[in-house]
Structures are given as structure tokens and as C-alpha cells.
Amino acid sequence: MGFIKERIGKFLEYLKEQIYTKTEEIPYWYGKNEDYRYSEEERNNLPLDQFFTLKREEIFGGHRAYFSFYTTWTVPESFSGKTVVFSLETGKEGAWDALNPQFSLYVNGVLRQGLDVNHRECILSENAKAGDEYKIFLTCFTGDQNYSLKMMGAFRILEPRVEKLYYDLSVPYDTMLLLEEDSEEYITILQKINDAINLVDFRVEDSPAFYESVERAIEYFQKEFYETYCNKEKFPVVLSVGHTHIDCAWLWTLAVTEDKAVRSFSTVLELMRHYPDYIFMSSQPQLYMYVKKNAPEIYEEIKQRVKEGRWEVEGGMFVEADCNLSGGEALTRQFLYGKKFFKEEFGKDNKILWLPDVFGYSAALPQIMQKCGVPYFMTTKISWNETNRMPHDSFLWEGIDGSRCLTHFIPSRDYKKPEVEGGSGQDFYTTYNADLNPSQVKGSWKRYSDKELNKEVLCSFGYGDGGGGPTKEMLEKDIRMKQGIPGLPRTQQGTALSFYDRLHKELCEKKDIPVWCGELYLEYHRGTYTTMARNKKWNRRGEFALENMEALQALTELLSLQNNPSYPRERLHELWLILLRNQFHDILPGSSIYEVYEDSKKEYHKLFFELEELKKEALLDLLGNDAVSEKNGLKELSSAWLQRDFQSDVDCAGSWENGILGNADSERAKQTCDASLLLWNPKQNRRGELISLPLPGYENPIVSLGEVEYLLQKGEQGDYLLDLPSLPGFGFSKFTLKEGTSQEVEKVKKNQGEEDTKTFLWEKRNGGCLYISNPFFEIELNARGEFVSFVDLRENRELLAKGSHGNVLRVFEDRPHNYDAWDINDYYSEKPYEVSELLSMEVVEEGPLRFSLCIEKKFLSSRIKQWIRLYKNHPKVDLDYEVDWKEHLLLLKNFFSFDIQTREASFDIQYGNVKRPTHANTSWDKAKFEVCHHKWMDLGEDGFGVAILNDSKFGISVRESTIGLSLLKSPLYPNPMADKEIHHFSYSIFPHQGSWKDSDMISYVYALNNPAESFLFSESAGNASALNSALGNTDTFSFVQVEEKNIQLECLKKAEHEEADILRLYEFHGRRGKANLSFHAPIKKAYLCNLLEEQEEEILDTGNNICVEIKPFEIKTLKLYFK
Known part of the structure; x- marks a missing residue:
């Protein structure tokens, strides 16, 4: 008998049409073009006289526009006792969901789920009652579709028995199409499906006889195929976890992402109500913060699902950050604040660095991960290599210091039969947005490079990039594939962490575990190192500015003469989050739309100018009231770049302009008495540098440090250049600045040898x-x-x-x-x-x-x-x-x-x-x-x-x-x-x-x-400031110094949760040895810690000095308690 395959295909098409038996179309909607968040009370009492009417076939839209839509519906007698769904189509079905319209659906005032081109229906009731009223309210974001949308809504009766038979048969059928036609599996599946469809009576649709025949076919196929022929214990296994990759910003702004997170997470919860085996995973605390702010009821339900073990909070970082451009300390804070959020909000400790879509991975990451308690790493992006295919998908990734982390590349992709392989540079491309269907399940195992090591691969399934997540169709297919259909790997839903724990156990028993040493270089997207130069500059300046401020605030507290100095932990934490958010892997690399960078500019503006305020507050504490009175003032001299970069916004020096040079004309500046010039070096001791000092009103300024006088060169822009031989580490130098006479200038020139030779x-x-x-x-x-x-x-x-x-x-x-x-x-x-x-x-x-x-x-x-x-x-x-x-x-x-x-x-x-x-x-x-x-x-x-x-x-x-x-x-x-x-x-x-x-x-x-920062102030004699107390009889102060040239002191800050200080350092020559540290203050207790500041080992016999062993490229973190 011929054409059985074709017969089955046609049968399934017809059976799918019978899933919905009756439809009532919505003839028109009340609509309003607005971006407004209605409360539940407002949604139930809408001012419909302010809304327009939109008929079913009318076009609406607008580029990235917002709308609200409303209708009501009363259940008719013909729908009573049935499963009733609300459905919505816009004419964009089958298009990419990320740029197409997305909706939030509220039923009777309560948020139920998101709707988009892939999620088009919501079950209103599984046993509808005639006369019940449903108020349907939708918020719409049109995406990139400009006046080409329709609101084709409907209420429909869904027949669960027909739907079940459809998936029972279609999933094996789709599997069969992937197999060789002469294989035993192909022939058996073909025969079993054909036998089942012969039991279905299509003579009278939507009749008792039809549904009885459907039930017989279900019973037959369950017994003869799923129970007899399938194997629920078979290997290999595709461990599947629901996921939706949400780009915090990309072809949309952060504000749009706030709604995407709510829509996507509410859709997950709605599906969980109907599919008890459904397990979902999502990373990025930033997304959860958005949901907590905008939909607290959804957030509380997520917490409950986390407790049940059905919602996995994992990922490691605060956002899925770029790992090429972000600095080391910033990557550490991504883990510190990301893990902290999940621990405090959900009681869960992250173990996986989940970065499916980042454009390359630094060789520094394995050590950072290990020292943050994150032993596992996942990505798919390296499969995008244009030239070379990575030799392994499961391996140990080794960083520059020798640290290793267990790595698994998700191998999800469509299956290709051997005769159609080849001919494409992307034959090994894989995805983190898998469609959980037979082709991608079979393709995952075929693509996996390490079958001899392991019989299980990971699959994250669900629509992503712009959110959305898994669909009902994926979950229905999974119910069948987890039975172990012949010719197909068996699926099993579970958490990503459970997969990695099993992989770790499996590989520990192997002798020859593959190891990849060094960076995971992406042979693609190389332009992201350069595009959007201003963000890359501001990111680097922001990293240094935050580290500088932490060090300044920590030193100010240590040196303070006050009894209760205040370290601004919360304010610094919020500013760090601004920086970390803008390190997202489509913002910092430069691959987002114009509006994203306008928002980013505002965020950097907030970051830098709030840091300026914190700097001023710290200096007020450090220098004392006598030095910074309104009369004498205080002026920062090293922030000209802020004025230049943000000149269209505000004058960044505004908070400093009550000082002796702020708003001072040249005559006033000349008349002032000798001023003090404070130089702050926020990093370790180093060779000198040329410092630019804007000194309006001075014609022959002379700077002195103790008995040594320095001549300043007039620069091209009217500033003055000061050349210093050295700078104290994490410390200050206090100079005296005065207007020199012609005789004094000549004397300084002579002392510096300027009058005899011409340098240039x-x-x-x-x-x-x-x-x-x-x-x-x-x-x-x-x-x-x-x-x-x-x-x-x-x-x-x-x-x-x-x-x-x-x-x-x-x-x-x-x-x-x-x-x-x-x-x-x-x-x-x-x-x-x-x-x-x-x-x-x-x-x-x-x-x-x-x-x-x-x-x-x-x-x-x-x-x-x-x-x-x-x-x-x-x-x-x-x-x-x-x-x-x-x-x-x-x-x-x-x-x-x-x-x-x-x-x-x-x-x-x-x-x-x-x-x-x-x-x-x-x-x-x-x-x-x-x-x-x-x-x-x-x-x-x-x-x-x-x-x-x-x-x-x-x-x-x-x-x-x-x-x-x-x-x-x-x-x-x-x-x-x-x-x-x-x-x-x-x-x-x-x-x-x-x-x-x-x-x-x-x-x-x-x-x-990170040049030294300079400040000008005037103080009265005998000013008892914290700085003068620290300086004593000298003009320089260094809080910490290190002897070895191969040691970099990276970070000085207060501990996150206690009154201790954190000092982070690393070795950068690749040399094993010791780090000898000398401190200004005696140490009461000291500990070696991980990057999360968790104590690991006490350091004994410290005094004012600490000596620690250090390995090549090792990061060391010290927790210090000073007397």
C-alpha cells in the first residue's frame, strides 16, 4: 500500500482543525494610544468615553507605540461546560517575536499572561458557565511594526480529547520523518499511526460518535505504542529546562524590557498551572527587580514556584554581561551582587555562569568564577565561530592562573540527515532558544561532540532574545518525547544545576577529560570591541571612578576623627548597579539602537555626578570644616573631562563652585593667600606623572612639597602642568600653591636646571x-x-x-x-x-x-x-x-x-x-x-x-x-x-x-x-583635620604599600556586611612568590577571603605588615580589621 506517510500527514492537518469546535469573534475593541500602567481598580472602571473603537479588520500600529485595548464577553449557553480559550492574532503570526507586537493580558482585572506571535491563547475556563462575564484588558507594545496590525480576537471552545490525539500522533510522525525510510523504527511508527487513524470516525464531526472514536484511538496508541514500543529509561537523554533569553536592551530600551520581563514571567506561571512537570530557569537579577517593582503579585508567585523546585533562579551575574570589555573588578561585582540578590530574595546560591549569548569569554573568567563559588559554565555562542569548530562541548576550561571550571556548550539545533549535511559554514551552529521538537532533540544529540564521555546533553527551550519563553506546543511535545520514542533521544525536564551536578560526577570518573586552556575567543562579532566608543570610555572611567570612591570613602572612615563615620554602602551599591546594567552584552558592545544609548548617557551622567557628590562629602570629612568653609571653599581640579563629555546636560562642577577658584575672577584669585593643593592617588604607589591643573588667575604658580619647589608649565589650554617624581599608594600628598615673584620663578628654574639647557x-x-x-x-x-x-x-x-x-x-x-x-x-x-x-x-x-x-x-x-x-x-x-x-x-x-x-x-x-x-x-x-x-x-x-x-x-x-x-x-x-x-x-x-x-x-x-585627583582648598593654621592627623609632620600619606613589582593592588573598600576593610590584589607577571604589604595602621585581625568576601583562612602575626604567598596570576582578597 502506498502513500501512507502522505495519508497520515493529511489526517493530522485535518485533526488539528478539529481541536477548536466553535468560535465567537470579537467584532470591535475599545482602544487608546497610551503608555500607562492602570491599577486593578482602574482596569475595572475604564473611562471608555475616552477610548476609540477598533473594528476587527481595521489596521492600527505605530513604530514602538503603546496601546490599551478592552472588551467584555458573556459566556453563551453553547459554551457552557466546555474548555474556553481567548485567542488573539495580529496578522504577524510566524514572524520573529522579538520585533513584533507583544501584549499583557488581564482577565477580570488580574494579569494572566503575555501574548505574542507564538503565545496566542489563554484558557479562561476548563468548565465554562453560561452567563459568566469576562473583562478582557490588553496592553500592547507594537514593536517595530508600523501601522500594519489587526486585533483579531476570539473566544473559542477547545476540545481536549482531539488535542491529545493530535499530539499523541504528530510527535511520533515528526520523529519518523527524521529517520531512514528502511529503518525498523520508521516502519513501526508508520504502521502504529496508520492503525490508530483507522479507528477515528470522521463521518459526523463534533458528534458523540466522533469523540468516542477519538478516545478509542487514544487508548489504542497509548497501549500499543507508548507503553509497548517506547522506553522511558532509554539513553541518551536531552535534559530540557524552559528558558527565555531576555536582552536587557538591544532593539528595544530598558523600559521596554521591564514589560517584557513581566509578560514573559507571567506566561511561564500560567503554563505552570496547566503543566505540573514544567520546569523553568531564568538568570539576571535585573529582570527580577523589574518584575518585583511592576508586578509584585507575579513576583510572589515566582517565589512560591522556586520553593516548589519548578522555577530555577541561576546565572551567576547581575546581568549577562560582556566578558571582553568589562573590567576585572566589575566582573567580580557582577557575581557579588548577582549572587547576593538571588540568595537574599530566594534563598538560592548560584553555581552556574549562564551566558548563552555573550561575544567571547576572557581567560580571567575561570578564576573569578571559582573564587565566587561558581564552578559551572554554559554558553552556545562559540558555536557561531565563522572559521573553526570547537573540538569539545563538555570540557574543563582553564584560565590564566590554572583555575578550571566545568563547561558545557548547549548543542541544540535542527537535525540534518547525512545527505544534506555540509555546504554551510554554520553546520555546527547551535541555539539557546530551542524549539522543543523532535528535530531539535535529535539534532542536539547528533551535534554533541563528546558522546563517549556522557550520555546526556542540556537543552534550554523557549522563545527568547525578546522574551516570550516556552509555549504550550513545546510542553505537549515534551510529554510524548519523554516516553522514549524510538529513533529519538528521550527528553526529561529538570534543572540546569541538576544536569551539571550529574555531568561533574560523570566526568570525575573519567581519566581523559578534555581541557581547553586560555580564552574562549569568538571568531565573530569583532567589531563589538570598537563600536560606540563613548560607552566604552565611560565604562572604563566608571569602573575606576567607583573603585576610587570606595577607596576614598574607606580611608575617610579609617582616618575620621568622628565617632560614627558613615560609609555610603547603599549609595555605592546603587551606583555599581548602574555600571553593571550598562555592561549588558548588547549595551557595552555597541550593538543596540539609538534610544538605548541616549538612556545609557543619562545613566552614566547619574553615575558620575552622584560620585562627585560622594567625593565632596568624603573630602568634607577628611579635610575638616576649617578647610572647607563657605569662605575658603573647595575646588576639584581634575574633572574637566566631565564638563566636556556632558556639557549638553549640566555643568558638572556646579557642586564645587563655591570654592576659592569656583566662580572666582582673576583678581580675587590673585589676592588669595597661599592655598593647599591636595593630590589623591587612588591606586598603589607609582612613578610620577604629569598632572594638569586649571588655575585661573595665576600667572607664575609655584607648588611646593615640603622644601622642594616645582615650577609649573603653562599649557596650551591655559591650564598648568605639574610633574611629580612619585605618588604615595592609596594616599595623599599635600602641596602649597602660591603665586611666585619673578625672582622666585628664576630660582626654581635654576634649581631644576631649566636655564642652561633646552629639553626639546x-x-x-x-x-x-x-x-x-x-x-x-x-x-x-x-x-x-x-x-x-x-x-x-x-x-x-x-x-x-x-x-x-x-x-x-x-x-x-x-x-x-x-x-x-x-x-x-x-x-x-x-x-x-x-x-x-x-x-x-x-x-x-x-x-x-x-x-x-x-x-x-x-x-x-x-x-x-x-x-x-x-x-x-x-x-x-x-x-x-x-x-x-x-x-x-x-x-x-x-x-x-x-x-x-x-x-x-x-x-x-x-x-x-x-x-x-x-x-x-x-x-x-x-x-x-x-x-x-x-x-x-x-x-x-x-x-x-x-x-x-x-x-x-x-x-x-x-x-x-x-x-x-x-x-x-x-x-x-x-x-x-x-x-x-x-x-x-x-x-x-x-x-x-x-x-x-x-x-x-x-x-x-x-x-x-586613572590619574591622580587634585583638589584646591584653603585652611587656617592648626586645622585639626583627619588628613592632617594622618600626615603628622610630613606632607605625604600612604595607607598601603607593596614591595613587589609584579603585584597590583586593585581594590580597597569596606566589606559588604561588616565593619572590616577589603583589599584585593593580583599577580600579573606570571611569577610565583610573595606579596609583602605595609599598612599605615596596625591590624587587629586579617583573613584571606574569596571574591564574595567569605573568610577562608586567618592570617596570623600581622602588626602593620602582611605577607601572603601568591601564585602566577592569582587574585588574593584580604579582609582586614584595623585597631
Whole structure:
């Protein structure tokens, strides 16, 4: 007999149509175009006279618009005793849910669930009563659909018996279609389904005879197929957990996400009421905070489901953060505050780092995870690699320090028969938004790379990105697949944590567990290191600003003369959450819409200016009332960048402008008595730096520290430059500032040797070329401002490769074949354009401390100003930029080709550094044509090297000895305004003798990224301030110092939950040894802790000093109780 397969397919189509037996369409709705949250009382008493009417076939919409809709319905006699559902279609069914209309459904004033293109119905009653009234209220977000929607609502009778038979037969049928037609499983399934459909009597639909035949078919198939032929104990198993990936912001704003979270979570709860075996998992405390604020009744029900074990709160981090760009301390706080929330709100400790959709994973993560009590890691994103497939899906991932975490890549994907495999670069692509159906269940096991190690894989199922979650259809299919259908892995719902615990136990018994060492580099989305430059800059500044404030507040409390000093824990916690939220993996990488970045700008504004207020409060405590009276005032001198970056908002210095220089004219400034200049170094002791001081009214300022006087250089912008030999670690230096007489100025010049020699030499040469020299370098520039010679005088060595130039600004056509904002493809280099149109080249500063050459260029409609700066005392060349960028689909890079022989380069990452190849020997090496780094990278050979330091740039290319720092990338999608604005950024060229480890590179890295903060104030003699008490008879104070050059003190803060201090440090040379720490105050007790500040080991015999053993790249956290 032929065409049985086709017969069954047609039968199932017809049977599906019989699931709904009667329908009453809603002829019209009351509607209102508004974004308003009605209370339950308001929903039951709507002002319908203010609403318009929308007929069933009428079109409505608007781009990202909000509407409210309302109707009522009384159950008719014909629906009595039946299962009744409300259904809604908009004409967008089958389209991507993330950008299509989404609704919140309220029934009789109570939120029931979300509705979207995949979730289109809600059960009103399983035993409807005639005469009952239902008030249906909907809030609608139209998404990206502009006036193309309909409100096609209806009330329908659902026949559960027909629905059951449909899924009983369709799931084995879909499985059968994946099998070889001559296989035993295919033939058996075909026969059993055919026998079952022969029992169904279609002669009179919706009749007792029809339903009796349906029941007979159900009974037959249950006994002859599910009970006899299926195996509920079979392996392999696809462990399935419901999930909805919700991007906190992407193609929608954070405000839209608040509603997405409520809609998605309410849908989960509604389905749980009907499917008792349904288990759901969701990460990101930020989403739960939104639900708690906007739908407290939903939040309380979630808590109950968590207690029942049906709702899993997991994930590790506060949001699913970008792991390339976020700093080490910020990643630590993602875990600290993320785990804290879930523990306090739900009593659950997170064990899994759940990052399905992040664009690469730093080699620092395994140690951070282990020290935060998170031993397990999950992603699917590495399957998006364009070039290489990862060799394993279950393995141990080893970080830079040797820490390991158990990793599992979800292998969910559609099944492909062997004859259709191949021919696509994405044959190994997997998803975290699985549709729980036979194709993806079978595809998951086929795609899994480690079948010999383990017989179980993880599957997170449900619509995601824009939320939504699992559907009724998925759960119905799971009921059948968990029976163990032949030819298909068996499904089993469970928690992600239970899966990882079993995987851990399984792999512990194996001898040869695969290990992947180093970063999990995503061979895709390389443009996210560069797109939306301002967010990347503000993120780095925000990280430092928060750490600085914690240190300042901690020291202020330790030094305070008050009995009850106040450490602003809650305020700092809220500010940290702003930063962490903006590290979400579509905000910080630059892959969101324009509106997201307008909101982000407001959030950063709030962060920085509230930190300014906290800074002022701390200084009031530290300096005492005499020093900061309204008469004498207090002025911060180091916040000019805030005024520049946020000039369109408010004057950021407003809270400081009652000081002696705030709003002071030059005459008043001249008349003032000697002022005190306070420098605060928020990191460890380091070599000096050049500090810019805006001092209006001063003509010959002289700064003194004790008996030593310093001459200040007048800068190009009217500020003054102070060059200091050293700065105390986590401490202060208090200088005296005065207006010098001509005789005093000459004396200082003589003492500094300025009157005898000229530090900087320069001359113009033929063809518009320029020669510059200082005690360290000789540089020759061509007429375009490019380096044609760069000689290190200490080594008498030409640094540029033969025939190459340095400081070459080059623009590339940047038209990725997939995703504008996300990608840089390797073919970008095939179409370069030189930035060659020189507008001006002018010497603007000539010492004695700094030499500056300003070069202005034009490229198309954009202007690029670059300052090349050389120094008297610092062996580096700074390149400062102001770029007014107006282009799109172009990538701006700066290139240097150095005469250095090496096959690898070093790159700064969180809590350490990694080495990467500079060659393209293998496909893995070649794929890393653009990589992510943090504050520095170094290209070195034995005895010499050159480092590139930056203040906000992350993307970089290094091939052989050519370094290309990515400066700006301006995509069109999804934000056509991305990077089309004025940018300010800096980087430094730092040649060094020996290895970078032997040089002062790290001092200059922090001077560039986190310069000392300066404050001007005036105090009366004998002012008994906390600062003066700490200084004693000296002018400098250091709270903590470390002897070893390979130890970085990263963080000083108050403990989260007690009156102790936390000091975090790490080793960054890859050297085993000790860290010797000296403190200003004697220590009563000290403990080694994990990153969550949980005590692990007491440190004995401390006094004022602590010595701890430290391994290569190890992070150490100390909890200190001072006497």
C-alpha cells in the first residue's frame, strides 16, 4: 500500500482543525494610544468615553507605540461546560517575536499572561458557565511594526480529547520523518499511526460518535505504542529546562524590557498551572527587580514556584554581561551582587555562569568564577565561530592562573540527515532558544561532540532574545518525547544545576577529560570591541571612578576623627548597579539602537555626578570644616573631562563652585593667600606623572612639597602642568600653591636646571617635514604627520621597520556581510584609504616639561585633531585626539610597524594578561585578526619592546610587527548615529629596555587611565583635620604599600556586611612568590577571603605588615580589621 506517510500527514492537518469546535469573534475593541500602567481598580472602571473603537479588520500600529485595548464577553449557553480559550492574532503570526507586537493580558482585572506571535491563547475556563462575564484588558507594545496590525480576537471552545490525539500522533510522525525510510523504527511508527487513524470516525464531526472514536484511538496508541514500543529509561537523554533569553536592551530600551520581563514571567506561571512537570530557569537579577517593582503579585508567585523546585533562579551575574570589555573588578561585582540578590530574595546560591549569548569569554573568567563559588559554565555562542569548530562541548576550561571550571556548550539545533549535511559554514551552529521538537532533540544529540564521555546533553527551550519563553506546543511535545520514542533521544525536564551536578560526577570518573586552556575567543562579532566608543570610555572611567570612591570613602572612615563615620554602602551599591546594567552584552558592545544609548548617557551622567557628590562629602570629612568653609571653599581640579563629555546636560562642577577658584575672577584669585593643593592617588604607589591643573588667575604658580619647589608649565589650554617624581599608594600628598615673584620663578628654574639647557629641539625641514627630539627620542615626521623615523636615543635604535611608517591613520571600508555594528570581516583590509589631507601642523607647547605638536587632518566630512606629546622626564610619546566623526560604514585605525622580531605579543586583560600569536600559521591563529585587549599591549623581543597604552580603546590587530589600534567604527544598523559625534581619547607609545615587566609601563598605564585627583582648598593654621592627623609632620600619606613589582593592588573598600576593610590584589607577571604589604595602621585581625568576601583562612602575626604567598596570576582578597 502506498502513500501512507502522505495519508497520515493529511489526517493530522485535518485533526488539528478539529481541536477548536466553535468560535465567537470579537467584532470591535475599545482602544487608546497610551503608555500607562492602570491599577486593578482602574482596569475595572475604564473611562471608555475616552477610548476609540477598533473594528476587527481595521489596521492600527505605530513604530514602538503603546496601546490599551478592552472588551467584555458573556459566556453563551453553547459554551457552557466546555474548555474556553481567548485567542488573539495580529496578522504577524510566524514572524520573529522579538520585533513584533507583544501584549499583557488581564482577565477580570488580574494579569494572566503575555501574548505574542507564538503565545496566542489563554484558557479562561476548563468548565465554562453560561452567563459568566469576562473583562478582557490588553496592553500592547507594537514593536517595530508600523501601522500594519489587526486585533483579531476570539473566544473559542477547545476540545481536549482531539488535542491529545493530535499530539499523541504528530510527535511520533515528526520523529519518523527524521529517520531512514528502511529503518525498523520508521516502519513501526508508520504502521502504529496508520492503525490508530483507522479507528477515528470522521463521518459526523463534533458528534458523540466522533469523540468516542477519538478516545478509542487514544487508548489504542497509548497501549500499543507508548507503553509497548517506547522506553522511558532509554539513553541518551536531552535534559530540557524552559528558558527565555531576555536582552536587557538591544532593539528595544530598558523600559521596554521591564514589560517584557513581566509578560514573559507571567506566561511561564500560567503554563505552570496547566503543566505540573514544567520546569523553568531564568538568570539576571535585573529582570527580577523589574518584575518585583511592576508586578509584585507575579513576583510572589515566582517565589512560591522556586520553593516548589519548578522555577530555577541561576546565572551567576547581575546581568549577562560582556566578558571582553568589562573590567576585572566589575566582573567580580557582577557575581557579588548577582549572587547576593538571588540568595537574599530566594534563598538560592548560584553555581552556574549562564551566558548563552555573550561575544567571547576572557581567560580571567575561570578564576573569578571559582573564587565566587561558581564552578559551572554554559554558553552556545562559540558555536557561531565563522572559521573553526570547537573540538569539545563538555570540557574543563582553564584560565590564566590554572583555575578550571566545568563547561558545557548547549548543542541544540535542527537535525540534518547525512545527505544534506555540509555546504554551510554554520553546520555546527547551535541555539539557546530551542524549539522543543523532535528535530531539535535529535539534532542536539547528533551535534554533541563528546558522546563517549556522557550520555546526556542540556537543552534550554523557549522563545527568547525578546522574551516570550516556552509555549504550550513545546510542553505537549515534551510529554510524548519523554516516553522514549524510538529513533529519538528521550527528553526529561529538570534543572540546569541538576544536569551539571550529574555531568561533574560523570566526568570525575573519567581519566581523559578534555581541557581547553586560555580564552574562549569568538571568531565573530569583532567589531563589538570598537563600536560606540563613548560607552566604552565611560565604562572604563566608571569602573575606576567607583573603585576610587570606595577607596576614598574607606580611608575617610579609617582616618575620621568622628565617632560614627558613615560609609555610603547603599549609595555605592546603587551606583555599581548602574555600571553593571550598562555592561549588558548588547549595551557595552555597541550593538543596540539609538534610544538605548541616549538612556545609557543619562545613566552614566547619574553615575558620575552622584560620585562627585560622594567625593565632596568624603573630602568634607577628611579635610575638616576649617578647610572647607563657605569662605575658603573647595575646588576639584581634575574633572574637566566631565564638563566636556556632558556639557549638553549640566555643568558638572556646579557642586564645587563655591570654592576659592569656583566662580572666582582673576583678581580675587590673585589676592588669595597661599592655598593647599591636595593630590589623591587612588591606586598603589607609582612613578610620577604629569598632572594638569586649571588655575585661573595665576600667572607664575609655584607648588611646593615640603622644601622642594616645582615650577609649573603653562599649557596650551591655559591650564598648568605639574610633574611629580612619585605618588604615595592609596594616599595623599599635600602641596602649597602660591603665586611666585619673578625672582622666585628664576630660582626654581635654576634649581631644576631649566636655564642652561633646552629639553626639546625641533625644526622644519624640506617638503613640510618636521624633526623633534627630547632626551629619549628623535622623531621625524613627513608632511602628513606620519613618523618616518623614530629613534630611541637610549638604545641608539631605529624603532620603525625598514620602509615602514608609524602614526599612519587609515580608514577602511567596513561593510560586514551580516551585522554592521557587530562585525569586522577579514576582507576589510582590502579597501584602505589614507587620511592624507593635512589642514595644519603647529607646535603648540615647547616645554620645559612637555612638547606638543598639533596636527589637524580632514577625511571626507570628518576632522581629526591629533596632539603628539613628548616629555622631559617620561620616556613615552602620547597621542591625544579630538575627532569629529561624520562618516558611516568606515573603520578608522592607527598603524605602527616596529622593527621587532617576535612571534607573539602580550595583551592586558582582567586581572592579568595573555599572549597571542602575531602570525597566521593555523586557521585558529588567522581567525584572530582582530582581538580585544584592555589598557595595554606589548610587542617585545629579548631585551627590548614597545608597548601601546590606551585610555578607552579595546580592538586591535597585530600581524608580525605591525600594530593597528582600532579607533572608531561607525555602522548603520541598528543605530545609524553610532559614533557620529565628537570623540576624545588618548594612547601612548612606550618603548622600553628589557621586558615590559622590568619597566615602568604599569605606572604609565595607570597614569593614563586613572590619574591622580587634585583638589584646591584653603585652611587656617592648626586645622585639626583627619588628613592632617594622618600626615603628622610630613606632607605625604600612604595607607598601603607593596614591595613587589609584579603585584597590583586593585581594590580597597569596606566589606559588604561588616565593619572590616577589603583589599584585593593580583599577580600579573606570571611569577610565583610573595606579596609583602605595609599598612599605615596596625591590624587587629586579617583573613584571606574569596571574591564574595567569605573568610577562608586567618592570617596570623600581622602588626602593620602582611605577607601572603601568591601564585602566577592569582587574585588574593584580604579582609582586614584595623585597631
